[in-house]
Amino acid sequence: MKLPDHLKIFISGSFFLIIGNLLLGLVNYLTRRCMALTLSDVQYGYFYGAFALVSIVLIFLDLGITDAGTVLISENQSNRKTIFWGMWKWKALLGGGCALLLLIFSPLIAKSYLAGENNAAMMVILSIYVAFQTLNGTFISYTYGCKQYHIKSLFQIIKALLLLVLVWFLTISYGVCGAAMGYLLSTIVIEPVHLWWVFSHERNSPLKNFTSDLKKRMFSLMSAVATITFMQTLILHMNSVMLMILQGARSTAIYNIATPVTQLLLSFMVFSNVFLPLAVDMAGKQEYGKLRKYAWWGMIISLLMMPIVYVVMKYSGEFLITIMFKSTYASDAAQPLLVLTLGFLLYNFGSFITQILIAMHKTRILLWLSGVTVILNIVLNYILIKAYNVTGAALATALSYLFFAAAALAAFYYCTCNAQEKE
Numbered sequence: 001m002k003l004p005d006h007l008k009i010f011i012s013g014s015f016f017l018i019i020g021n022l023l024l025g026l027v028n029y030l031t032r033r034c035m036a037l038t039l040s041d042v043q044y045g046y047f048y049g050a051f052a053l054v055s056i057v058l059i060f061l062d063l064g065i066t067d068a069g070t071v072l073i074s075e076n077q078s079n080r081k082t083i084f085w086g087m088w089k090w091k092a093l094l095g096g097g098c099a100l101l102l103l104i105f106s107p108l109i110a111k112s113y114l115a116g117e118n119n120a121a122m123m124v125i126l127s128i129y130v131a132f133q134t135l136n137g138t139f140i141s142y143t144y145g146c147k148q149y150h151i152k153s154l155f156q157i158i159k160a161l162l163l164l165v166l167v168w169f170l171t172i173s174y175g176v177c178g179a180a181m182g183y184l185l186s187t188i189v190i191e192p193v194h195l196w197w198v199f200s201h202e203r204n205s206p207l208k209n210f211t212s213d214l215k216k217r218m219f220s221l222m223s224a225v226a227t228i229t230f231m232q233t234l235i236l237h238m239n240s241v242m243l244m245i246l247q248g249a250r251s252t253a254i255y256n257i258a259t260p261v262t263q264l265l266l267s268f269m270v271f272s273n274v275f276l277p278l279a280v281d282m283a284g285k286q287e288y289g290k291l292r293k294y295a296w297w298g299m300i301i302s303l304l305m306m307p308i309v310y311v312v313m314k315y316s317g318e319f320l321i322t323i324m325f326k327s328t329y330a331s332d333a334a335q336p337l338l339v340l341t342l343g344f345l346l347y348n349f350g351s352f353i354t355q356i357l358i359a360m361h362k363t364r365i366l367l368w369l370s371g372v373t374v375i376l377n378i379v380l381n382y383i384l385i386k387a388y389n390v391t392g393a394a395l396a397t398a399l400s401y402l403f404f405a406a407a408a409l410a411a412f413y414y415c416t417c418n419a420q421e422k423e
Contacts (some may be wrong), residue, residue: 003029017136018273019153021153023153023160024153024156024157024160025260027157027160027161027163027164028160028260029260029261029324030120030164031160031163031164031167031168032256032257032260033324033325034164034168034171035047035167035179036170036253036257036326036329037325037326038171038172038175038352039171039175039179039192041249041250041253042253043102043176043249043258044247044249044253045173045175045244045248045250045251045252045253045256046114046115046119046122046249046252047122047176047179047180048240048252048253048255048256049113049114049128049202049240049241049244049249049252050109050113050114050119050122050123050126051183051240052181052237052238052239052240052241052244052252053109053113053237053241054102054126054127054129054130055236055237056234056237056238056241056313057098057102057130058130058133059230059234059294060093060230060232061094061098061126061130061134061255062134062137062230065090065091065137065138065218066137066139066140066141066362067089067141068141068218069083069084069087069135069137069141069142069145069218070140070141070145070251071145071358071359072143072145072214072217072218073141073142073144073145073146074145075217076214077146078144078205079140079208079214079318080145080202080205080216081198081199081202081206081207082207082208082209082210083145083210083214083218084138084141084142084198084202085207086210086214086218087137087138087141088135088138088195089203090137091134091137092135092136094134095130095132095134095135095300096131098130098134099127099128099130099131102123102126102127103124103127103128105122106120106127107120107122107123108125110122110123113245114242115249118187119176119219121177122176122177122179122180122364125177125180125181125183125184126180126183126184128184129180129183129184129187132184132187132191132389133183133186133187134192135194136187136190136194138194139152139155139194139197139198140152143155151197155190155197155213157194158190158193159186159187159190160171162185162186162189162190163182163183163186166181166182166185166186167179167182170182172179181213185421191362226369227350227367227370227371228354228358228363228366228370230331231370231371231374232350232351232354232373232404233330234374234377234402235373235374235377235397236347236397238377238381238395239255239381239385239393239394239396240252240255240256242378242381242382242385242393243255243385243389245310246382246385246386247389247390251389251390251393253392254329254332254333254336254390255333255336255393255394256335257321257325257329257333258321258333258337258340258390258394259340261320261321261324262337262341262344272306282359286419287301288416288419291356291416292362292413292416294356295352295353295409295412295413296357298349298352298353299349299409302345302346302348302405305345306342308322308346309341309342309345310323310338313337313338313341313342314338317330317333317334317335317337317338318330318331318334319334320337321334321337332390333390334386335389335390335391335394336391336393336394337394339391339394339395339397339398340394340397340398342398343394343397343398343400343401343402344398344401344403346398346402346404346405347401347405348398349405349409350401350404350405350408353405353408353410353412354366356412357408357411357412357415360415360419362411362415365411365415366408366411368379368409369404369407369411370404372403372407373400373403373404373407374400375400376399376400376403377396377397377400380395380396380399380400381393384396
């Protein structure tokens with residue numbers, strides 16, 4: 001029996017991203033292991049406290065351009081080169097301006113948030129990192145929009161390997177500043193390679209002017225998608241920031257021991273990324289039955305995974321942390337690891353439904369849901385971190401994503417049923 005085209009692309013794209021993410025997760029774990037074994041607990045906590053803050057800035061700075069670009073390239077295959085270059089220039093301008101502001105305020109951030117001027121140099125390096133890292137999203141938009149998932153995975157693995165080598169050598173010699181320098185240099189090196197690949201691949205395509213129609217569509221997507229993406233991803237990094245403020249560097253360090261293990265274990269949960277360009281096609285053709293079928297299967301897979309993940313992490317969490325990092329972290333990080341893993345499953349399903357709603361132009365509903373989820377997360381973080389420390393931060397994440405996944409699914413079924421009734 002011949003598989004439908006959508007299903008073929010979905011399966012092949014998922015395969016490439018699963019393999020790529022497993023390798024990427026392994027390399028990222030090795031990078032964090034290197035830092036955890038080289039730096040003290042407090043230094044490790046300070047670095048990831050600063051990195052979480054910078055990550056929030058990067059999410060805000062993206063302005064929804066990455067997801068909006070994926071949709072725009074999916075809709076306009078003949079203008080891929082023009083869209084990519086337009087996004088790249090916007091991001092270069094935004095990244096440079098934001099990096100300059102961070103550089104100005106980095107001494108103040110180091111003194112107040114990072115509890116000491118000794119971390120000012122690290123904050124300066126991470127501020128410059130923002131200017132280059134924000135450009136990476138344009139390449140992700142291009143590869144997802146062209147459905148070239150294997151290319152995206154390949155380049156991410158190359159960058160991660162470069163990061164591992166740089167962090168390995170620089171952290172030993174220069175501590176937290178060396179780790180920050182590793183992140184900066186890996187980003188600086190890979191961006192010209194991204195540009196070379198795209199322009200080589202599009203060498204026969206003319207570079208046109210960004211038309212008013214393209215700009216209008218881009219900005220309409222950005223305005224809503226920017227806020228949705230920012231609020232959803234903010235939750236991933238808010239825990240580290242609030243742990244740093246409420247409990248200090250060691251708690252932040254423990255949380256960031258559990259995080260890479262979770263990400264490595266859930267590397268195969270790539271379906272939401274693969275599905276966005278496919279959802280754009282199906283929504284454009286008003287194939288709501290197909291969209292509901294995919295949403296149904298996404299929910300079934302997520303529900304089946306929950307008990308399996310719970311049992312595996314319940315009885316192997318401490319062992320995994322001991323062999324992957326060191327035994328001193330095992331007892332403190334095992335429970336957060338279990339809760340975070342379940343939370344990430346819920347996050348993945350919520351992201352899956354989000355992509356469908358974006359493709360259906362139901363961004364206003366997502367704005368409301370995302371806003372309520374962020375407020376809920378901040379309140380839960382404050383209450384649960386004070387009560388349960390690192391485990392409380394993990395619980396806040398899991399409960400927030402449970403709420404969002406359930407609400408997004410209900411909104412999706414309401415929107416598709418309503419759309420079919422109007423036909």
